[in-house]
Amino acid sequence: MQPRTQLIALGGILLFGLIIFELVRRRRLRVGYSLIWLITGLAGFALFANQDLLNWLGRLTGVSRPISMLFSVGIAFIVFILLGNSITLTILWRQDKAIAQQQALTELKLRELESKLATMETRPATNPGPM
Amino acid sequence: MLPEAVDAAGSAAYGQTLVIIPAYNEERSIAAVVREARAALVGADVVVVDDGSADSTAQRALAAGAWLLRLPCNLGVGAALQTGLKLAEQRGYHYAIRLDGDGQHNPSDARRLLEAVQRGQADVARGSRFLMGRPDALSGAYTTPTGRTMGIQLLAGLIGLLTHQRVTDPTSGLYCYNRRVICYLARHHPQDYPEVEALIMLHRREFRMIELPTVMRPRLAGNSSISGPGSVYYMLRVAVAALIAAMRTPAPLPEPDSEKACNPELN
Numbered sequence: 001m002q003p004r005t006q007l008i009a010l011g012g013i014l015l016f017g018l019i020i021f022e023l024v025r026r027r028r029l030r031v032g033y034s035l036i037w038l039i040t041g042l043a044g045f046a047l048f049a050n051q052d053l054l055n056w057l058g059r060l061t062g063v064s065r066p067i068s069m070l071f072s073v074g075i076a077f078i079v080f081i082l083l084g085n086s087i088t089l090t091i092l093w094r095q096d097k098a099i100a101q102q103q104a105l106t107e108l109k110l111r112e113l114e115s116k117l118a119t120m121e122t123r124p125a126t127n128p129g130p131m
Numbered sequence: 132m133l134p135e136a137v138d139a140a141g142s143a144a145y146g147q148t149l150v151i152i153p154a155y156n157e158e159r160s161i162a163a164v165v166r167e168a169r170a171a172l173v174g175a176d177v178v179v180v181d182d183g184s185a186d187s188t189a190q191r192a193l194a195a196g197a198w199l200l201r202l203p204c205n206l207g208v209g210a211a212l213q214t215g216l217k218l219a220e221q222r223g224y225h226y227a228i229r230l231d232g233d234g235q236h237n238p239s240d241a242r243r244l245l246e247a248v249q250r251g252q253a254d255v256a257r258g259s260r261f262l263m264g265r266p267d268a269l270s271g272a273y274t275t276p277t278g279r280t281m282g283i284q285l286l287a288g289l290i291g292l293l294t295h296q297r298v299t300d301p302t303s304g305l306y307c308y309n310r311r312v313i314c315y316l317a318r319h320h321p322q323d324y325p326e327v328e329a330l331i332m333l334h335r336r337e338f339r340m341i342e343l344p345t346v347m348r349p350r351l352a353g354n355s356s357i358s359g360p361g362s363v364y365y366m367l368r369v370a371v372a373a374l375i376a377a378m379r380t381p382a383p384l385p386e387p388d389s390e391k392a393c394n395p396e397l398n
Contacts, residue, residue, distance in 0.1 A: 101213065103202075104214055
């Protein structure tokens, strides 16, 4: 990898980290979700900054070209993050469903109470009790 | 028992029963279905679960005398059914019947299912359109299209393998549950196309199930949600859901405390 490539990549990762930090600061991103992105950024930084680490990983896995190694690691990260998002969506769907169901049950109860109240309010007019 | 005798004792016989009708854009049939259910099951309460319909399903259900549970958005039939079962659990119903909103089920068939569960013959009684033999064209009954029959047979074979029970109509949407099943499924209900998966879940929790013959009628209005290339996807999805349901640890039964609350005989 040429030093120029390395510099551009590291600059990009630093910018990425700043964006994540700023999003959290403005409450656009929850701290919990920002962590996975910061870790991703750190891993990318380590791999780009330290050629030896990349070569070592390459030898370990039998990948001859360092750049291929980078792509593989990157894709693996993205796949896992997407999977994490699917899990989050499943949890959100379950919560969303429970809220909607509760809302429907409460609405039925409310309608019943309203009609009960309506009959109670009309009754004294037609049949005045001792007051 | 003669039907008249049943009707005379109606409120006593069906008073602890909730009829659950999930409906999504069924404005053309829902009122007739509700009225028919109320006439056939005198004393039972009827609730329509409107699954985020865009048409006037909700208003027509109310006008026909049903209770209404309106979901604010479309959650799918599994979630709609679960909403009805939650109501049945909260209000202490002993029995729950499911009918479809398109009018294909005959509420008098539901009555026979209910009576079987009331007699304690099973925890779940399910209607099957395949136990009567194929209806002839003159009877006015609905003839299930051949392709669909084949699909259902395939699923029935899979269910047979997984449960070692003979199930002829695994996708049937006409059934009756007792209180224990109501409490179980109100907590854990399968999604999307829930009938087959629910079958497996109930089998694995050792609920007793029977199938009784029922006649499917032509729809009052609308088209099946399952047709064309979508049906292949449906089959695949249901089969995968059934296999997973058979492999994973089944959802736990309610805790003994709430089990007591769920079993009216213990109170």
